[in-house]
Amino acid sequence: MRIIQHFKFLLLTFVLASSALQIYAQTFSRIEADFSIKEKDIAGNKILTIGHVYFDKNIRKIVLDISFPNKIIIVASDSLVYIIKDDSLVNTSPATVPIDFTVYNLCLNNTLEFYGLKETPYKLEELEKDSDLIITTWDLPDDETAGKLMLSQKDKKLTGMINFDSEGIILSKYFFENYTNIDGVEFPAKMIQYMFVLDKKTIKVTTHRNIKINEMGNNYFYDYPVPSGR
Amino acid sequence: MKKLFVILLFFSTCLSSYAGNADKFSYNADELQNEFSDLQSLESMFIGNQNLTIADFEQMDIDWLNRIDLENMKCASPVQAMFGVDDMEWGAFAWGFCCSPIGFFLVAISDEKSNNEKLSYWIGVVISSLLGSIAAIANPTPGTSLYTGY
Numbered sequence: 001m002r003i004i005q006h007f008k009f010l011l012l013t014f015v016l017a018s019s020a021l022q023i024y025a026q027t028f029s030r031i032e033a034d035f036s037i038k039e040k041d042i043a044g045n046k047i048l049t050i051g052h053v054y055f056d057k058n059i060r061k062i063v064l065d066i067s068f069p070n071k072i073i074i075v076a077s078d079s080l081v082y083i084i085k086d087d088s089l090v091n092t093s094p095a096t097v098p099i100d101f102t103v104y105n106l107c108l109n110n111t112l113e114f115y116g117l118k119e120t121p122y123k124l125e126e127l128e129k130d131s132d133l134i135i136t137t138w139d140l141p142d143d144e145t146a147g148k149l150m151l152s153q154k155d156k157k158l159t160g161m162i163n164f165d166s167e168g169i170i171l172s173k174y175f176f177e178n179y180t181n182i183d184g185v186e187f188p189a190k191m192i193q194y195m196f197v198l199d200k201k202t203i204k205v206t207t208h209r210n211i212k213i214n215e216m217g218n219n220y221f222y223d224y225p226v227p228s229g230r
Numbered sequence: 231m232k233k234l235f236v237i238l239l240f241f242s243t244c245l246s247s248y249a250g251n252a253d254k255f256s257y258n259a260d261e262l263q264n265e266f267s268d269l270q271s272l273e274s275m276f277i278g279n280q281n282l283t284i285a286d287f288e289q290m291d292i293d294w295l296n297r298i299d300l301e302n303m304k305c306a307s308p309v310q311a312m313f314g315v316d317d318m319e320w321g322a323f324a325w326g327f328c329c330s331p332i333g334f335f336l337v338a339i340s341d342e343k344s345n346n347e348k349l350s351y352w353i354g355v356v357i358s359s360l361l362g363s364i365a366a367i368a369n370p371t372p373g374t375s376l377y378t379g380y
Contacts (some may be wrong), residue, residue, distance in 0.1 A: 036273050038266045038269045038270070038273070040265060040266075045299060045302050045303075046265075046266070046268070046269055046298065046299070046303075047302075047303050048269045048272055048273055048276075048303065050273060050276055050277070067280060068276050068284070069284045069300075069303045070284075128251055128252075130252045133252055133255065135251050135252060135255070150251070150254065152252075152255040159255070160255040162254055162255070170254070173254075173255075173257070175255075175257065192257065192262070194257065203262065203265060205262065205266060
C-alpha cells in the first residue's frame with residue numbers, strides 16, 4: 001500500500017514538473033500588430049504612416065503592410081529593405097538595424113529589459129538608483145570610437161535608452177511606454193524617438209494596437225515573398 | 231567639522247550627478263502632444279474609415295486638416311518616413327556613414343559643400359554611430375565594422 005502511495009506521489013510530482021517545464025519552455029516566435037508612426041523630420045515636415053506589422057523570428061523578416069499615406073509593402077531583412085508596390089519591387093536599400101536588435105525580436109526573446117546588451121561585448125559600467133528608476137551605463141571596453149549607451153528601467157521594464165557619441169554628446173533618445181502584457185510577452189505599445197542632428201531634432205512616435213502573439217494565420221504576410229526586381 | 235564638510239560635499243556631488251542622469255530620461259510631453267495633435271486627428275479619422283485615401287482628405291475643408299501638408303505627405307515615401315533616406319546626398323552620407331573622421335574635414339567644415347550635403351553627412355554620422363553600436367553588438371570582435379553596402 002505504501003509503495004502505491006509513493007508511486008502516486010512520484011507520478012504527481014512528475015506530471016507537475018513536466019507541466020511546469022512545458023510552460024517554461026513555451027516559446028514566442030510571432031508578433032503582429034496595427035501600428036502608426038507620427039514623425040517630424042529634420043526639415044520640419046510632419047508625416048503620418050499607418051499599417052500592420054508582421055514578424056516571425058524564425059523567418060527573420062519584418063513585413064510592414066502600409067495603408068496610409070500610400071498602399072505599399074516594406075520587407076526588412078538583416079541586410080536589405082525591399083519596397084513593394086502593386087506586387088512589384090520598386091526599391092531596395094541597405095537595412096539600418098539588424099533584426100536581432102529590433103524591439104519585436106527583443107520582446108519575443110524577453111531581452112528588451114537591457115536592450116539585449118547582456119548577450120553582447122558591452123559591459124555594465126555604472127548603476128544608479130532613482131526612487132523609481134534604475135539607470136545603467138554600458139560601454140564597449142577597448143573601443144574608444146564607440147559611444148556609451150545609457151538605459152533606464154522601471155519595474156524591470158526598459159523605459160529609456162540614450163545613445164552617446166565617443167565625446168559624450170547625445171545622439172538619440174528612445175522612450176518605451178504603455179507596456180502591454182500579451183500572453184506573457186511584455187510589449188511597449190508606445191515608443192518615442194528623438195534624434196539630434198546639428199542643432200535640429202527629429203521626433204518619431206510609434207504606437208502599436210491590436211497586438212497578437214504567436215498568431216498562426218497570415219502565413220503569407222509573415223513570409224512575404226519579395227518579387228524579382230524591375 | 232572639516233570631515234563633516236567633506237562628507238556633505240561628497241554626498242551633494244553624488245546627488246547632483248545622479249539627478250543629472252535621471253533628468254536625461256525626460257521629455258516634454260505637452261510639446262509632443264501639441265506637435266502631433268493634427269496628425270493624431272488624421273490618424274483617428276483614417277482608423278474610423280480605412281477606405282479613405284489621401285485624395286479624399288485633400289478635398290475636405292477642416293481647420294486642423296488644412297494645417298497638415300498632405301501634398302508633402304503624399305510624396306513622402308514610407309522609406310523616407312521610416313528611415314529618412316530618400317532626399318539624401320548619398321556621397322556626403324557615405325562619408326559620414328563609413329568614415330566620419332575623414333568626412334568631417336571633407337564635408338562638415340568645407341565651405342564648398344551645400345547645407346543638404348552637410349546635413350546628410352551628419353545623418354550619416356548619427357546612423358553610423360547607431361550602427362556602430364549595433365555592429366559591435368552583432369559582432370563579437372569589438373571594433374570591426376558592419377558591411378554597409380557602399
